[in-house]
Amino acid sequence: MGRAAERVYTDRASIQQLESLVEELPANGHVVLLLKDGSSCDGVVVTRPNVQMFRDADEREGINATVRLERPDVPEWSQQVWLDQIVRVEHLDSSMASEN
Template sequence: MGREADTVHTDPGSIQRLQALVGELRDNAKVRVHLRDGSSMTGIVAVVPTVQSFVDAHGTEGINGVVKLIDNDRPDWSAMVSLDTIFRVEHLDSVAYGTSQT
């Protein structure tokens, strides 16, 4: 993963929201993420995301994160979704804390 992101956040409220999303996106959970642009995506969380430092196109350093979604029914499909584009997470299974993929 590169250190560049379209958007970075520096205010405590936005960073706290990103961290809360990490708690909702557990390893192996099947979710539908509703995005701020009105679209949605359904998949399985491949790896629990983390918030980390990124730099935007203007050189501003801040925080964001990315979650990778996969779909066992579509092996060639995956999506990398920036956490700040997620409006809401809808859980489609009972995975609350995740399970190990090892």
């Protein structure tokens, strides 16, 4: 397996939290992600993330996922964010904001 992650999860609660975040990150959705370290980033979700199997530094296998954000107004900018580092998702586009 070639997928490495700093953190992986095997407990049901953590996996459900990751899956819940996946549902909040639709393809082409404009979002602001508030992160555990207190920072935030905003952009458009390139594709809806999928939880996947990864291995951590200790070769422990578990679940995690990433989301890639881009900004149409800054074509050279993109950011990959691990879902387990997201505290909250704020939707800036009206379609998802009205569902929440």
